[in-house]
Amino acid sequence: xRVTTARQxxxxxxxxxxxxxxxxxxxxxxxxxxxxxxxxxxxxIGTTAGPIAIPRLMVLESFNRVPRTPVRLSRRNVFLxxxxxxxxxxxxxxxxxxxxxxxxxxxxxxxxxxxNLVTSCRECNxxxxxWLPGECGMVPQTPPRRPRWAVAVHLAATPRRFREWEPFLxxxxxxx
Numbered sequence: 001x002r003v004t005t006a007r008q009x010x011x012x013x014x015x016x017x018x019x020x021x022x023x024x025x026x027x028x029x030x031x032x033x034x035x036x037x038x039x040x041x042x043x044x045i046g047t048t049a050g051p052i053a054i055p056r057l058m059v060l061e062s063f064n065r066v067p068r069t070p071v072r073l074s075r076r077n078v079f080l081x082x083x084x085x086x087x088x089x090x091x092x093x094x095x096x097x098x099x100x101x102x103x104x105x106x107x108x109x110x111x112x113x114x115x116n117l118v119t120s121c122r123e124c125n126x127x128x129x130x131w132l133p134g135e136c137g138m139v140p141q142t143p144p145r146r147p148r149w150a151v152a153v154h155l156a157a158t159p160r161r162f163r164e165w166e167p168f169l170x171x172x173x174x175x176x
Contacts, residue, residue, distance in 0.1 A: 004058075009058055010052075021059060033052065061173070081119075086098070086142040088141070089121060098119055099122040118140045124138065
């Protein structure tokens with residue numbers, strides 16, 4: 001499984017590298033997909049020939065390997081790894097009140113890596129400041145590490161899920 005952009009989906013469909021699946025999981029090539037009327041509530045793009053539904057599910061024509069991409073280091077992914085929980089006090093404030101904390105502060109040579117970033121609440125982040133964990137007695141509850149999520153687990157945690165994805169995610173998400 002892989003999430004792609006609408007643009008890439010249309011490119012694969014147009015080039016014959018993939019088929020779009022309808023609500024009944026029937027495959028359609030580009031010509032058939034473009035010729036069908038988008039269902040009510042289905043996102044579409046406008047063309048001179050009329051609207052074309054944006055495919056939510058696609059099947060590749062062929063592939064020779066399962067793509068393995070590392071989880072990108074981002075604020076959102078650090079929050080996901082840490083369960084949106086402050087790693088110092090254990091609180092779960094709203095996302096807008098969460099911060100990223102460098103365990104070894106940047107002012108002391110710390111870098112922005114999976115192994116040096118943790119989720120913290122504003123209060124703990126301010127209290128820790130530029131101190132090392134041992135100097136201020138604030139050690140992360142879980143040692144930070146690079147995640148090894150399966151794509152399905154990542155998709156299951158994605159806030160934007162389409163109903164068409166449910167048969168592939170419900171009860172089938174398993175970690176590596």
